[in-house]
Amino acid sequence: MATLRDVAKTVGLSAATVSRALSGHPYVDERTRGRVVRAARELGYRPNALARALRVQTTRTIGLIIPDIHNDFYAESATVLQGAFEEHGYRLILCISNSDPAHDRSYLRTLAEHRVDGIVHVPSSSIDAHELDAGGRRIPVVELLRHSPDAQFDAVLSDDFDGAAALTRHLLALGHRRIAMLTGPGAFSTTRYRVDGYRAALREAGLGPNDELVLYGSYTPECGHDATRAVLARTPRPTAIFSSGSRLTNGVLRALAEACVRVPDELSLVAYEDPEWYAISVPPLTCYTLPLREMGRVAADTIIARVAEGATPRPPVVLRFAGRLIVRESTAPPRA
Amino acid sequence: MATLRDVAKTVGLSAATVSRALSGHPYVDERTRGRVVRAARELGYRPNALARALRVQTTRTIGLIIPDIHNDFYAESATVLQGAFEEHGYRLILCISNSDPAHDRSYLRTLAEHRVDGIVHVPSSSIDAHELDAGGRRIPVVELLRHSPDAQFDAVLSDDFDGAAALTRHLLALGHRRIAMLTGPGAFSTTRYRVDGYRAALREAGLGPNDELVLYGSYTPECGHDATRAVLARTPRPTAIFSSGSRLTNGVLRALAEACVRVPDELSLVAYEDPEWYAISVPPLTCYTLPLREMGRVAADTIIARVAEGATPRPPVVLRFAGRLIVRESTAPPRA
DNA sequence: ATCGGTCCTGGAAACGGTTTCTCGCCTGTG
DNA sequence: CACAGGCGAGAAACCGTTTCCAGGACCGAT
Incomplete structure (x- = not known):
């Protein structure tokens, strides 16, 4: 077995000691301690974290829920968070929700x-705050990157509105007028803010909201x-594409290559992340880059403080x- | 609080019931059950997984240790494993070792x-089997992708020897003779097998082992x-590069672009993964692609069976x- | 000799579930 | 009427720690 009591028995002491x-x-007593550690090592004693946690009512564990491990965006966050937690003696449990609200809630x-001490959450759904009641107290939550606005949680977000506006303005300044926006589910706060930023930039330039060019x-x-194939089929064809996520961008480039559309000569491309x-x-x-490392660290500090x-x-x-x-080389003034 | 006993008290039953x-x-009794579940819901009762695990001596949790979350290779494995475990009612704890033996052992x-029921391990170090003794029994381990040969664990591996040989033969068949190999730490089994495969293919072609072209x-x-910059500086310059990992490949392409070396006209490139x-x-x-999904599933089935x-x-x-x-378009016969 | 501290150690009660054992009740049967 | 057996529920033990409470030993001060 090798439990605490086994060690106690072999050295003839009580479990308490x-x-x-x-x-x-x-x-x-230092000699006693010496005997104990020696016996523990010989017996291969390994403390039971479950029993300890049950007794002391804290697990020193923090849960992290991210939508997608393939996305550099979240992978980077996970890495940073893990490092930060380690420094403070916390463990990390990583869950991947695939942006599925059911998974999200289940995790x-x-x-x-499992009575984690806290949760860092990239939400894929709006959640009931009282789902987090456990053992009488509310588990602290920090939301990262995405936001569920009604729930009253701390949040560490990127300024998606500004980011999308900056990318759109860059295209507008080059002379583009028909800019297609490819983006994710409208249910995510990130998506909404980015679309809002895109619209605002168009409005600044005196262009009406061309919502038929926003593809969710x-x-x-x-x-x-x-989506890219659909965009290319439009007449008049948009002169620029705004890709709102790195995995989207991957598909965009593939479709452009298949259609032999040269970037930026025939079409400009800007991307988020x-x-x-x-x-x-x-x-x-x-592209528009985010200070992911900094954000991860702040999220870690926030949850630890909570x-x-x-x-x-x-x-x-x-x-x-x-x-x-x-600004790299995928953008240029429109040809026509 | 909302413990089991609280629920028992409010419905006037024993904790056992x-x-x-x-x-x-x-x-x-079905009516009793109804009253209990209603009370549990109203009180916001949430079972304590720690207490349960302590009692039943099983956590239905499996640990996964991977070296690097940014590598698609491992990210994909993690996704597949998580899905498989979920189907069988197991939870996943994901740990990222950064290929650091100290981290590896610590995790x-x-x-x-934490008394996980099993561990899927992409080892970054050779480990003592008895490190895994916990609560009397040995925790089952399945090694994935990399192998620590002396330890007697189940392992789900890719045929790195064959993969490296296939890529090298492809280059040889095109007429390349000076093939630089860029690879990772020699301590990893994957690295060693790939280098062996590379050497074997050269030997088949009657070429001596040009180990000065293998960069660890x-x-x-x-x-x-x-490493790519170093390779380009060699005289005579190699006509092809073998990149042994996707993150390596990223740097290779950047260095080639900086040096204005055109692929495949001036230099051929093959890559693992x-x-x-x-x-x-x-x-x-x-490139040489691996059946990651299948491997992940087999690893999951293996550990669950164990x-x-x-x-x-x-x-x-x-x-x-x-x-x-x-075979895509990054390889061609050497020019000279 | 008594008292009041330190310094060590042990007993026992938690923590929050599950499981075994037991027991009473009810029904049907010989 | 005695009895077997199925059903429903409770008492208590248990999982492996930590920690509170006590108590004994030893020391110096009163």
């Missing part, structure tokens, strides 16, 4: 049942591919991080 | 302390970039999956 000896408690429930879908390469391969794409892509302060009610804080436009 | 009512036990220990590093874009962007790269990359059969000792099985050469 063994526990104290191993957890560095003062008031335990939330699971994490609550899911953030997958297939969707980007199909900046995964590794944007810079080495041919041509390198003009956990530490306990149930003290404090109004939620919402932070928005500005990104940066990177 | 409430437990039975909620877990679908027979021999509990192994953490997972053991780490599987990062920076490393690919720097096949992430989404290989096909839309310019030119699309010739968990189910308990401590029954059974000799470890090692499976190797063959991949497939995909």
Whole structure:
């Protein structure tokens, strides 16, 4: 077995003393401690984290729910968060929701049942706050990147409105007027803000809202591919495409290559996010990059602070991080 | 609080009955069950997974340790595994080791302390089998993609030898003779097998082992970039590059673009793995793709079977999956 | 000699579920 | 009427820790 009691038995001490000896408690004789640690090692004793957590009512574990592990966007966040938690002695449980509200809720429930101390959530659904009640107290939640506005959670967001507006303005300044926007589900706050930013930029330029050029879908390469084909078939054909996610961009490029449309000569392309391969794409892509590392760190600090302060009610804080436009070679003035 | 006993108190029953009512036990009056579930819902009762696990001595949780979440290779494995576990009612705890042996071991220990029922491991170090003793029994482990040969674990591997040989033969058949190989740490089994495959293909072609053309590093874009610059500086310059990992490939392409080396006119490029962007790269990359989905599923089935059969000792099985050469447009006969 | 601290150690009660054992009740049967 | 057996429910033990409460030993001060 090798439980605490087994160790206690072999050294002829009580479980209490063994526990104290191993957890560095003062008031335990150094020779006794030596005997205990030696016996523990020999028996291959490994503490049971479950039992400990049950007793001390804290797991030092934080749950992270992200929609998609293939998206650099979220992969990067996960990496940063994990590093930050490690520094503070927290473990990370990573869940992948595939942007499915049912999965989303199910993971939330699971994490609550496992009594994680806190949750960092990239929501794919709006959630009932009381789903998070567990063992009497409310589990602290920090929302990352996406926002469920009615629920009163802390949030660390990017300024999607500004980002989309910046990309659109860049195209407008080059002279583009028919700009197709490819984006994800309208249910996500990110999608809505980006579309709003796009519209606002058009309005600034005195253009009416051409909502027939906004194509909603899911953030997958297939969707980007199909939407691009649809865009290319339009008459008059748009002179620029705004891809609202890196996996969409993948499909966009494939469709453009299939149709032998040259970028930026025949069509300009701007994209949200900046995964590794944007810079080495041919041509390198003009994009809007987010300070993901910083955002991840802030999210980690926020949730850790919330956990530490306990149930003290404090109004939620919402932070928005500005990104940066990177002009590369996928944009040029329209030809015609 | 909302514990089981609280529910019991409000409906005037014993904790035992409430437990039975909620877990679908027979021999509990249907009207009683109704009252219990109603009360549980009203009180917001949420079972404590820790307490349950402590009692029933199983967590229905499986740990997965991967080196790098940014690598499509592992991201895909994680996705497949998660899906498979979900079907069988297992949860997944995902740990990212960054290919650091210290992290690797630390996660192994953490997972053991949390009494996961099994572990799927992409090893970054050779591990002591007895590190996995926990609560008396040995936690089952399945190794994925990489192999620690001395430890007696089940393993689901790709045939790295064959893959590297296939890519090298493809280049040789086109007439290449000076083929540089860019690869990761020599400590990984994957790296060693791939280098062996490369050497074997050269030997078949009657070429001596030109080990000065094998550049070891780490599987990062920076490393690919720097190694490529080093390769380009060699005289005579190699006519082809073999990139042994997708993040390496990223750096290779960037370095080639900076040096204005055209692919495949001036230099051919083959790459291991096949992430989404290989096909839309310019030119699309010739590569060796692995049946990741299938491998993930087999790994999941294997670990679940091991968990189910308990401590029954059974000799470890090692499976190797063959991949497939995909010839795209990054390879051509050498010019000179 | 008594008292009041430190310094060690042990007993026992949690933590929140599950499971075994037991027991009473009811019904049907010989 | 005695009895077997199925059903429903409760008491108590258990999982492996931590921690509160006590108590004994030892020391110096009163």
